[in-house]
Amino acid sequence: MTELNIKRPLWVKITGYGFAAVLFASVAIGGMAWRAQEASSDEALQKQATSDLAIIQTDMTAIQRSAAAMASVMAADPEMALAIEANDRAKAISLYAGVLPQIAKEGGLLYFTVVDAEGNALARIHKPESFGGSMLGRRKTVGIAVKEGKVASGIEPGPDGNISMYATAPVIKNGKVVGAIDVGVPMSTAYFGPLAKKLGDEIAVDVVVDGKLSTRSSTVGDKSLLTPEEMQAGFEGKPILKQVQMGDRDMMVTVRPLHNFAGEKIGVFEIAADATDIVAAKTSAMWTTIIGTLIVSALTLVGFLFFARALAGAISRLTRTMSKLASGDLSAEVEGDNRPDEIGAMAKAVEVFKQNGLKARELERQADEQRNLSEEQRRRNAEQDRIRAESMAEATSGLAEGLSHLSSGDLTFQLAKPFAEEFEGLRADFNNTVEQLRGTLASVANATSSIDSGSREVSQSADDLSKRTEQQAASLEETAAALDEITTNVANSSKRADEARAVAIQANDSARQSGAVVANAVDAMGRIEQSSDQIGNIIGVIDDIAFQTNLLALNAGVEAARAGEAGKGFAVVAQEVRELAQRSAQAAKEIKDLIGKSSVEVETGVRLVSDTGKALKTIEEYIVTINQHMDAIATSSREQSVGLNEVNTAVNQMDQVTQQNAAMVEEANAAGATLATEAGRLRELIGGFQLGGSVQAGYAPAPAARRTPVNAAPHTKPVSSPARSMVGKIAKAFTGRSGGAAAAAAPVAESWEEF
Template sequence: MNLKSLSAKLLFFAGGTVATIVVAAVAFSAIETKSRVEASVNDEARAEARNVAASVSAEIGLAVAAGRSMIAMIGAGHEAGNRDGAAVIAELKAVATSNDGVFGAWMAEAPKGFDGTAAKDRPGANGAGVFTPYWTKSPDGKLEFSTFDAKYDAPWYALAATSGKAAITEPYMASEVKVLMSSTAFPVRSGGRLIGVGGVDFSLDGLTKMLNGLTPFEGGRAYLVSGGGNWLVAGDGGQLTKPYDETGTDALKAALASGEPAVISAIEDGAYERIVYPFTLPGLDTRWAVLLDVPSAAFTTPVYAEVSKFLIVGGILLLAVLGAMMLATRQVITRPLARLSAAVERLAGGNYDSPVAGTDRKDELGAFAGALEGFRHQLKSGVAAELAADNERSKAERLREEGESERRRTGETQARVVASLGEGLARLAAGDLVTPLEGEFDGPYRKLKADYDAALDRLRSTMQSVSQSVASIETGTQEIGAATQDMTHRLEGQAASIEQSVAALGEITGQVGENADFAAAAAGTVRSAREDAERADLIVRQVIEAMRNIAGSSEKIEAIISVINEISFQTNLLALNAGVEAARAGEAGKGFAVVAREVRELSQRSSAAAEEIKTLIADSASNVEKGVSYVDNAAEALRRIAAKVLDIDGKVERIALGSKSQATGIGEVNVAVGQMDQMTQQNAAMIEETNAATQELTIQADALKRLVGYFTIAIRTSGTSAPVTRRAA
């Protein structure tokens, strides 16, 4: 191809215009894609960090819930009057046994706060007489019991005791079991009074395994730091419990203080971007932070892919335009001119036999070919005469002038066509899809204009359809985003309510179970009282019988009072029997024992005071009758008490059975609510993923909207043919 030819210049101009458009589009796409990818990756990284924080909170929440339930039961039992240290020790042991993640359960009473004493021999008391029971697990999983010194100024006691809230210690490495542990402490209250502090020691080994197993973004890392800025999960095991001293220390401290996420750049010479996500531990006024390292490739790879795609599409478009232009110029300009040039060269070489091609064309080139064909005939026929020659020369000169004029007109027309086509392509490069080619195109150029205008109309129609589709997509994604956001808020509120319900049901279950135990104990006490009342009634009947026997003996003594010696003998015998019966009667027979002693003395002086004995015996008989009456009344009262005790026994047993049934039912409800809590959290996670996908679709639709907005399209209103131009929405 001749680089100085008209077709080559036209191709270079059109190719440069299209290449400029492609380069500008690729640059704009690269900038927009970089911003979008950074925002998307940061949002996804924060969502991943939020999920990790939720898992950590759930793991710690189990230990916190176990400790809180344990302390609630101890406080409720104490408030109900239970001062049995052995029961508290048993409760601590049950918590340590039933929770795999709990490595210890303990309590330290306030000074004389549990039972008001400092006895060293009571269960769970240390050498100073302070109630400090402590159950721990040995490396092989066996439970061991011990006591410890109550340090009231230590953080594990002072923080919970002074604030009245749950507290957590800074994690530490336990030398006995070689795992990372932490302790939660809770104030133990009874009747509004602090009686001590209790808590549990739990392992963080499960959190370490969980975070070490995460590889977000195909090569990322997840770490954990405490509220004090110390490593809890780190890449190097030797950093555990040591302060965070890497890049971004100030940013980490600020995030822990404010509770807002932060980003630390240039980790390991730019290999990672570190997302700092602080979160509050459930039930504790303490913040920890999840550190999520995102590989730099997660930010750059999508940008490179997007730019490569635009370069490929732009290259294909450039080649297509150049090919179409090359084909058009070759068919319309290059080939006809080449045939005319070959005809002229033949005539110049003296070849007058070959006809000139293209005389059948109706355009300027056809006129030029016709003139050249006439000139060939003239040259072939020769000069017949000088006049004819002059005429022919004149005619040839005229034809030459006309041909020259025609060539000039043809050149001007071609220049006008090329200029108009160049302006149209420039407008097309600027995004104008409304303005057609200006001016009238004659001859073969008319089809070129028609083809250009048809392509412009088709491209404008396509852009209008794309613009309408983008608007529909944008509206739909906004509605979906709003709906998913609203659903997320409702699910979060529902999850919080269910979690509170689970905690409340747990406490109610413990209290109902304890009430059932108390009711069973009360039933045993009532049965014992009923048995004691029945035995007392038997003793009273025996006392009545004895008193009646005494009254009969007194009558016999009075009948034979004249025989003093026999009276003395009989009186001694009766007095001895009366003493035995009085001893059997116990407290109720003490008064009668005194009378028996007096009778024995009277029997010894019977010979000297017979009349006095007779009088005393009469008085004794009267008193015995009164005693019988009193004992009858007491027996009747005891029988009424026994009947009421029996009635109370039946009611207490029914209360105990009802409490056990309530405890079983509430336990089943607690399990069901816990399952509802898990399902709600899973639904919330799925809604968050849907929301993230909707936001990504909105961003893509907005990017497509901006790209389409580059073009100017036409809207034809009804009743008029005039185009109304606007930018594509």
């Protein structure tokens, strides 16, 4: 067999697959590293933008605090309060016009406005020719200072629409707000320019005007840093981070919403942070990753090439060896079997194939030698086979004769003629088997006679037991019927006791409610008595008032008499008042008498109601006692009913068991008869065997002795059932009738018998 033609060498595939895997892994690792570097760069840019924004906001907060401090100082000036009260614009401007340039230069504060108590601009110190107009509509800080008397600061639109940082302080005189001082700084390029230069950033502020974002200040020539769409997205709160090129610098622009004093979004901050170093580092990391990936891939390709060539060489040598073995050349040497890897295992397996081929050749040689045995040896073997066949035929003939006697029932036959030596054990085993079978059948014959006699006795006894069981079942059936009727009566009694108990409980509840009603009536009578006493006291007061009024009228009459003609009219009035006082006293007396009588009647009613309550309490106690007795009777009736149900259940179970016993006795009787018949058939079958003279004579069939069953003596008196006696007593106790269930429970002639 020629060498195999390999079209696709294994080392090429291994090299290709390994290089592809390593290249893929290198690219994946490089990509993840570059992605991590990019994420780190973005995070650094975000942190830088956040830090710059925090610095800007800190500076704006400091400006607002400075403005608030300046506004508070100016508002505390008494001359300013007098100027505002007097509506003196010129005086208000002259107070601080001289120091305004110095304040603007050192503190950056440019706007100074004096506001009156109505929120109108009394004077603008930075712009004297501009004054008037209400500031409450567009300036929340002014409204808080004027209306609430508090200092307020924040970002708000100015009169020209541009946004500024303002601080407003109230001017208070004698505890009353008479006006306010408003100080501001415009959020213009002039303010953000130095701050952006200090940070190395670019800043732009865009404000919403007519629903669109408009750039109000910018450090890049009053232009925005992003497109309108990107600014709108930042205004809506979406994260914006964009890289832009500004000259030779790489800038990362981020957007933050801008809120006014009221918390409303009015625009956005655009902050461009210098990211030249970060972008350069990210680009360097990307090229480093690419170059590293290429170097690792090249080195891996070379390594896999050397490894694949070495592996392919070992496999090629092993393939050539297998080709030689397949062509029948078992002299080929197997190389590489001492290697510890899979190639070594394959070489060992090939060596096993080679050794198996050598062993097959040796077996073929031995088979050829075996076919060359001599003819003499074959003849000797044939003679030995003939002698063995004759001995086997003799043994087979003897066994056939013995089996013939055995099949005819002759168990006395024995094999007396000896067999060949190797078959002598078979003859002895046959003789022993026949001897044991003869003894076994003799024992079975004797046992069959005893079984026949016993089965007849069992059949007779089962017949007698069946009759007694039927009598017992009839008695139990009558007992069960009587118990059913008693159980029904006891259940009815228990039900009536429960109904009586329920009626007693209702009566008890009614008596208790009546007692409560009486108690309430007693309380009401007591309250009526107290009210009567109070009315009596009031009538006494009225009586005293009438008496005093009578005295006063009397004195007035005396004084009118002394006055003469001038006091006649007054005397008539005094007389009328006196008569009215007398009638009031009379009426009060009558009412007092009636209240006295009513008190007596109320007291009598209270006593009667109390007596009624006591009587109802006594009735309630009697009803409780009756209820307790009825409860005891109901409980006893339920217990008796439960007990009778249990007795009834037990008697029914006894009835069912007795019926089952009767059926089982019938089955036992039939089984006994069947057993006797089968015993006779077995005796006839055993009679067909020859068991020897002594045994055959001892088994002469004779009629089985039958035992007469022992019946109850004629003079024996039937014993009455204890269950019948118990049921009769229960029936008399609960029904009190002589007939019905008692008559059904009376003993009859077919009572249970003792056996």
